Amino acid sequence: MTSVPGRRSSTFTRLLRHGFTDPSAAERLLDLPELASVRSDPVLFDALGATADPDLALHGLVRLTEAQEPGERRVLLDTVVTAKPLRDRLLGVLGASEALGDHLARHPRDWQALVTYEARDLHPGVTEFERMLAGADDPDSLRVAYRRALLSIAARDVCGTTDVAEAAAELADLATATLRAALAIAEAAAPADAAQCRLAVVAMGKCGGHELNYVSDVDVIFVGEPVEGAEETKAMQAATRLAAHMMRVCSDTTVEGTIWPVDANLRPEGRNGPLVRTLSSHLAYYQRWAKTWEFQALLKARPVAGDARLGAEYVEAVSPLVWQAADRENFVADVQKMRRRVVDNIPVDRIDRELKLGPGGLRDVEFAVQLLQLVHGRGDASLRSGSTLDALRALADGGYVGRADAAQLDEAYRFLRTMEHHIQLHRLRRTHLVPEDEADLRRLGRSLGLRTDPVAELDRAWRRHASVVRRLHEKLFYRPLLDAVAQLTPGERRLSAEAAVVRLEALGYADPTAALRHLEALSSGVSRKAAIQRTLLPVLLGWFADSADPDAGLLGFRQVSDALGKTPWYLRLLRDEGAAAENLARVLSAGRLAPDLLMRAPEAVALLGDPEGLRPRGREHLEQEVLAAVRRAPGAEAAVAVTRGVRRRELFRTAASDLIGSYGTEDSPAEADPGALVDRVGQALTDLNAATLSGALRAAVREQWGDTLPARFAVIGMGRFGGHELGYGSDADVLFVHQPREGVGDEEAARAANTVVTQMRRLLQLPTADPPLLIDADLRPEGKSGPLTRTLKSYAAYYRRWSLVWESQALLRAEPVAGDEELGRAFVELIDPLRYPVEGLGDEAVREIRRLKARMESERIPRGADPTLHTKLGRGGLSDVEWTVQLMQMQHGWAEPGLRTTRTREALAAASAAELIPHEDAATLDEAWVLATRVRNAVMLVRGRPGDTFPSNPRELAAVGRYLGYEQGHVGDMLEDYRRITRRARAVVEERFYGAAG
Structure with missing residues (x-):
């Protein structure tokens, strides 16, 4: 052949035309003497060209031919050329599976297993596979027989005689026969053990569901019972030895390779539990200790080997528990968390190639189908199938899933499973990653029938099907609710109202009947508004269900939609701006404050669609807006009404930003540093309240004096206001200071200043539905008995003669917030020597501060309040941390400039940097202060009113937990963490505050 140049060129071209990627290497293989009789046969070229990888198929054929005895070689090649069914099967397997080609090279007679291909051979079951494995009485012979049987499954698969579901079922039946053979080997090796016990092997996972992969762990659970007259402990030990031996037969690797790992980790207590349990022990565990995922796993349980009666008793006993799983507390939250955990654990560099576990992967289909089965299978036995596709078909027949959606999902699942099968078949390795190598992608694409441009066509088809799965995974669990109330598909059987209520209850809706009314109101009709709502609601329902109060979220969405539904931009914003709808869902279902604000200004929903829209505005920007609005207003009350409108909008902006930052989304992960989130909220609220006071001050002045008040006037922020640490429910603690203008007498100036304050x-106290801004001036000299405002001279005289140490301490957080800036600076210069006394505090002053703190702890905490959970006055709470920091400021502020700040966290960091407190202790105090502040903010966001303790209402408590980053059902962890963190902080306070040197 090689001696004729023209012939070589012709063969080269021919090989290219038939799909060979290395025609030169193929020519060399065809020149081998073993192929002399067939090298020119066009039938062979056509058959090789029809395989997934012609180069691999030819290479495999050469290896198989070389391994034959001389007399059998001719039989093989003649059969390949003359017998089309066998030729297609054999070359199809060789072109798809390098691993099976290796097997045939080691066992050259096994190709004859592909000869018989009659109708009875098309879909063998367990009995036929047991016959194929007959005589395999040791582990290696079982491995060889297993691969021989696998050849026939692979051949039917690559030739298209079976579809992917049938191939998966055949693989499960072969696994069943193999488990039985492996158990027989174990029993033959230990007849005394076999005589003592009854042992049942129950398949789980894909094997149990009759949908096994080519290479997969075979999940099992073992059930054992003593035979009559046997002692239970010894019988269970014997059963355990048999089970372990059976597992080794399948899992061990020898020169003949391995069959597959047998995994018993789905058993009660996983690896920590006994390998074999009695039936009663299994039931006791499931009834008392089992988690939701264990019932989900049991959905596919099927007895496959060993004592058939015991296996059937096991499945019959656990089945009622499986179908009651949806009644468990936190069922939906647990299932959702399981899915999130799987996705979160996929390495970032693999998620785009993950065929099984990633978004739009096989697990999304299985997850959605199983969830629907568990919810509706309680009352509909037709849904109780272990097979994903059978269950999906039953869900469609029952009206739980739309037929079109089910058909799309079925098609996508079959495509993805076929990809998975063919990826694994190549080297018989357990993998769910789409390959990156172009040759592997080309072979995979050709195996799926893609021939024009296999790599590009494969990528497009894969992405398209994954996109379908992603979309339907989000929609599937929720959309039938809309079909029930909106009757979207006339003539199609729909989810009944009763089934919809069941679904809503499983999602966590406390009042499913009301929820159905809201859905009907939102989605019924043929208007454009209803059509868009029907598109939005499936995903929104899922986001609401992921919150602590789905009912509130859905109600809030209906109220906002009623207010804005006729506004052209509203629904367009939610439909077209990806983040807007999710942000709205998070805000509406997180508590009362933000939705209440939104109800009074629904147009603020526009802020949710713009990343910049959630960024709090700075003080300068807010003051400009407020003062401009005051100038335009016809009177003081109108001016303050406009100012309140700005405050309402900005409160919503801050609250929404806080909630979305706390929850996080795929596109906007939760704030990594809770302290930064606290600081951002405190600064935003401080700036907002300062701008509000500036507006109220300007309005009060303009109403009586025009543009110029007879006195210069300044507002000094105190407490959390001055410290830039305001919470949503904080009052505005202030002092007022004034100075007569030139030519104005003291009395006239005082009257004017007092009038302005009043x-x-x-x-600011005019009746309104907005959250109030209460001005509290009780920290002024002489408290409630003293004048509301004083001159600088009056303040100086008071502080010089009468000031107590607690007043100096209170001044640590004094900072000008509104009014005359120069007067504000003068006030700060006046008080600096009081709050940062030269040489620090004397011993008596330190003792007085400690006495005051101890008295406050004993007298001011409310009766009956748990001191371990009171955020302000409780153990390790805000007061503990702040008084400890303030003591250091008063002792060392004169010498350490970093301590001269009104902000608690900033002062604590400065004290740590100056080595006034160990870094570890400072970190402990900071963590406790941030946590207590976040809890107070959460309480206000959730309840709509301030509070210093965790709510007692379970839903409100759960919502606080979600704000703090705890999953539903884990409020106990939240409370325990709070107690632990504040307990550690209190220990630092005991040492640094009460034990500190004077």
Whole structure:
């Protein structure tokens, strides 16, 4: 052949035309003397060209031919050329599976297993596979027989005689026959053990569901019972030895390779539990200790080997527990968490190639189908199938899933499973990753019938099907609710109202009947608004269900939609701006404060669609807006009404930003540093309240004096206001200071200043549904008995003669927030020597501060409050941390400039940097302060009113937990963490505050 140049060129071209990628190497193989009789046969070229990888198929054929005895070689090649069915099967396997080609090279007679291909051979079951494995009485002979049987399954698969579901079922039946053979080997090796016990092998997972992969762990559970007259302990030990031996037969690797790992980790207590349990022991565990995922796993349980009666008793006993799983507390939250955990654990560099576990992968289909089965299978036995595709078909027949959706999902699942099968078949390795090598992708694409441009066509088809799965996975669990109330598909059987209520209850809706009314109101009709709502609601329902209060989320969405539904931009924003709809769902279902604000200004929903829209505005920007609005207003009350409108909008902006930052989304992960989130909220609220006071001050002045007040006037923020640490429910603690303008007498200036203060407080206290801004001036000299405002000279005289140590301490957080800036700076210069006394505090002053703190602890905490959970006055709470930091500021602020700040965390960091407190202790105090602050913010966001303790209402408590990053059902962990963190902080306070040197 090689001696004729023209012939070589012709063969080269011919090989290229038939799909060979290395025609030169193929020519060399065809020149081998073993192929002399067939090298020119066009039938062979056509058959090789029809395989997934012609180069691999030819190479495998050469290896198989070389391994034959001389007399059998001719039989093989003649059969390949003349017998089309066998030729297609054999070359198809060789072109798809390098591993099976290796097997045939080692066992050259096994190709004859592909000869018989009659109708009875098309879909063998367990009995036929047991016959194929007959005589395999040791582990190696079982491995060889298993691969021989696998050849026939692979041949039917690659030739298209079976579809992917049938191939998966055949693989499960072969696994069943193999488990039985492996158990027989174990029993033959230990007849005394076999005589003592009854042992049943129950298949789980894909084997149990009749949908096994080519290479997969075979999940099992073992059930044992003593035979009559046997002692239970010894019988169970014997059963355990048999089970372990059976597992080794299948799992061990020898020169003949391995069959597959047998995995018993789905058993009660996993690896920590006994390998074999009695039936009663299994039931006791499931009834008392089992988690939701264990019942989900049992959905596919099927007896496959050993004592058939015991296996059937096991499945019959656990089945009622499986179908009651959806009644368990936190069922939906647990299932959702399981799915999230799987996706979260996929390495970032693999998630785009993950065929099984990634978004739009096989697990999304299985997850959705199983969830629907568990919810509706309680009352509909037709859904109780272990097979994903059978269950999906039953869900469609029962009206739980739309027929079109089920058909799309079925098609996508079959395609993805076929990809998975063919990826694994190549080297018989357990993998779910789409290969990166172009040759592997080409072979995979050709195996799926893609021939024009296999790599590009495969990528397009895969992405398209994955996209379908992603979309339907989000929709599948929720959309039938809409079909029930909106009657979207006339003539198609729909989810009944009763089934919809069951679904909503499983999702966590406390009042499913009301939820159905909301769905009907939102989605019924033929208007464009209803059509868009029907598109949005499936995903929104899922986001609501992922919150602590789905009912509130859905109700809030209906209220906002009723208010804005006729506004052209509203639904367009939710439909077209990816983050807007999810942000709205998170905000509406997180508590009362943000939805209440939104109900009074529904147009603020526009902020949710713009990343910049959630960024809090700075003080300068807010003051400009507020003062401009005051100038335009016709009177003081109108001016303050406009100012309140700005405050309402900005409160919503801050609350929404906080909630979305706390929850996090795929596109906007939760704030990594809770302290940064706290600081951002405190600063935003401080700036907002300062701008509000500036507006009220300007409105009060303009109403009586025009543009110029007879006195210079400044507002000094105190407490959390001055410390930039305001929470949503904080009052505005302030002092007022004034100075007569040139030519104005002291009395006239005082009257004007007092009138302004009175008017500001009146205007801000006018009845309104908005969260109030209460001005609290009780920290002024002489408290409630003293004048509301003083001159600088008056303040100086008071502080010089009468000031107590607690007043100096209170001044640590004094900072000008509104009014005359120069006067504000003068006030700060006046008080600095008081709050940062030169040489620090004397011993008596330190003792007085400690006495005051101890008295406050004993007298001010409310009766009956748990001191371990009171965020302000409780153990390790805000007061503990702040007083400890303030003591250091008063002792060392004169010498350490970093301590001269009104902000608690900033002062604590400065104290640590100056080595006034060990870094570890400072970190402990900071963590406790941040956590207590976040809890207070969460309480206000959730309840709509301030509070210093965790809510007692379970839903409100769960919502606080979600804000803090705890999954549903884990509020106990939240409370325990709070107690632990604050307990550690209190230990630092005991040492650093009460034990500190004077």
